[in-house]
Amino acid sequence: MGPSALSSTLLGMSKAKVLIVGGGVGALEAALALHDLAGDRAGVEICAGRGDFVYRPFAVGEPYGASRVLRYSLERIADLCDAEFQLENVASVDPALRLATSHDGDEIPYDYLVVAPGARLLWSVPGATTFWGVPDEGEMRDVVSRLREGRLRRLVFTMPGGHGWALPAYELALLAATELERSGLTGTQLTIVTPEEGPLQIFGRRASEQVAELLAEHGIEVITGTHPVAYENGALAVVPGEEIEADAVVSLPRLEGRHIDGLPYDGRGFVPVDDHARVPDLPGVFAVGDVTSFPVKQGGIATQQADVAAEAIALDLGCEVESNPLDPVLRGILWTGSKPRYLFGWLGGGHGETSVASERPPWPIDNPSKLIGRYLTPFLSELEAANRAPSSAAG
Numbered sequence: 001m002g003p004s005a006l007s008s009t010l011l012g013m014s015k016a017k018v019l020i021v022g023g024g025v026g027a028l029e030a031a032l033a034l035h036d037l038a039g040d041r042a043g044v045e046i047c048a049g050r051g052d053f054v055y056r057p058f059a060v061g062e063p064y065g066a067s068r069v070l071r072y073s074l075e076r077i078a079d080l081c082d083a084e085f086q087l088e089n090v091a092s093v094d095p096a097l098r099l100a101t102s103h104d105g106d107e108i109p110y111d112y113l114v115v116a117p118g119a120r121l122l123w124s125v126p127g128a129t130t131f132w133g134v135p136d137e138g139e140m141r142d143v144v145s146r147l148r149e150g151r152l153r154r155l156v157f158t159m160p161g162g163h164g165w166a167l168p169a170y171e172l173a174l175l176a177a178t179e180l181e182r183s184g185l186t187g188t189q190l191t192i193v194t195p196e197e198g199p200l201q202i203f204g205r206r207a208s209e210q211v212a213e214l215l216a217e218h219g220i221e222v223i224t225g226t227h228p229v230a231y232e233n234g235a236l237a238v239v240p241g242e243e244i245e246a247d248a249v250v251s252l253p254r255l256e257g258r259h260i261d262g263l264p265y266d267g268r269g270f271v272p273v274d275d276h277a278r279v280p281d282l283p284g285v286f287a288v289g290d291v292t293s294f295p296v297k298q299g300g301i302a303t304q305q306a307d308v309a310a311e312a313i314a315l316d317l318g319c320e321v322e323s324n325p326l327d328p329v330l331r332g333i334l335w336t337g338s339k340p341r342y343l344f345g346w347l348g349g350g351h352g353e354t355s356v357a358s359e360r361p362p363w364p365i366d367n368p369s370k371l372i373g374r375y376l377t378p379f380l381s382e383l384e385a386a387n388r389a390p391s392s393a394a395g
């Protein structure tokens with residue numbers, strides 16, 4: 001919104017309408033940050049294609065029976081942060097008219113738009129089992145059953161190159177190793193095939209070396225610099241190199257930004273953003289999370305983008321806030337089946353050597369959340385506490 005439109009909105013005592021498209025990590029962090037930073041000056045509407053917020057980081061434990069994917073009602077969350085909630089899929093936006101249109105043809109005007117519809121998950125390795133990170137993954141459970149019955153001589157975990165989030169593949173492999181160690185089965189080789197040059201290299205050199213040591217301790221073989229192509233007749237074709245024999249291959253999906261007509265997309269299907277999460281040349285339009293061209297698709301990054309977008313909007317609305325550019329930091333918790341490892345690394349320069357993988361979190365922590373956002377983490381932990389309260393009181 002330009003200054004004149006802004007002042008007329010404020011003089012008329014009406015709120016600026018901020019439309020948030022999506023009901024995931026980036027969307028909720030943006031709603032919570034706006035509630036805190038812009039207060040009454042922003043009227044927030046969350047528009048999402050499903051009615052619940054799906055908390056995916058626990059998905060890796062589900063096929064092993066160690067955890068489950070959590071879900072929270074978006075209507076309830078919106079209520080708690082004084083926002084409106086609409087169950088609508090947004091199909092297109094007209095940035096010149098500041099108007100979004102839903103799949104059902106409903107028109108939704110806005111002053112500011114925060115686009116956070118996430119990424120589409122696509123098959124990446126034909127013939128392999130894809131780990132989608134959703135509940136009831138029959139195929140994945142079948143792989144775990146065969147592992148438990150000692151029917152796999154070699155199980156490969158892999159991931160496509162390009163934009164994504166590799167950590168779940170390492171967790172799946174470590175959880176499989178723990179299963180084998182606990183059951184005393186010795187005939188299975190676990191292998192990770194990765195396009196990365198070192199395991200979880202995105203966290204930096206030191207963390208990657210420490211993860212490599214951890215994998216070696218569990219007997220997990222790592223083949224780096226290698227792209228999976230297809231799994232057929234008991235062999236994984238890779239580039240470069242010879243095919244790798246395997247009784248089962250589990251791959252992470254390939255990601256592509258979810259498309260909304262009227263927005264710009266790069267060649268990989270992601271929305272370009274600057275370091276304030278603004279979509280270039282579209283005043284009032286921000287994008288955050290997996291839909292953006294930022295190469296790392298992680299919830300923590302989505303929340304940091306959402307925070308800088310909320311700061312920029314709040315500043316525009318005349319609130320006393322600082323609007324800082326994104327200085328992305330990666331914090332990750334790697335499940336191992338026993339003691340988790342806390343991974344830390346700054347993605348931008350200028351912070352010296354920060355890369356580490358340790359048994360204790362190198363950042364202040366109130367609860368061991370796998371999804372780290374300034375507003376979302378404490379909010380979800382309060383929500384969990386409130387959800388538990390009635391049953392503990394009862395019994």
Ligand SMILES: Cc1cc2nc3c(=O)[nH]c(=O)nc-3n(C[C@H](O)[C@H](O)[C@H](O)COP(=O)(O)OP(=O)(O)OC[C@H]3O[C@@H](n4cnc5c(N)ncnc54)[C@H](O)[C@@H]3O)c2cc1C
Nearest residue numbers: 022023024025026049057090117118133289290298299300
């Ligand atoms: C198995 C797995 C484990 C992971 N573990 C971690 C972890 O430990 N820590 C971490 O930080 N990250 C983790 N991630 C990554 C993290 O889940 C994503 O980076 C994060 O969810 C991205 O947030 P987002 O808001 O961009 O998209 P999402 O969280 O995917 O949310 C997208 C939302 O938009 C809605 N939507 C889609 N299209 C439309 C539309 N047209 N109109 C309206 N609404 C729409 C969807 O219904 C959904 O509510 C993991 C991912 C996976 C798959």
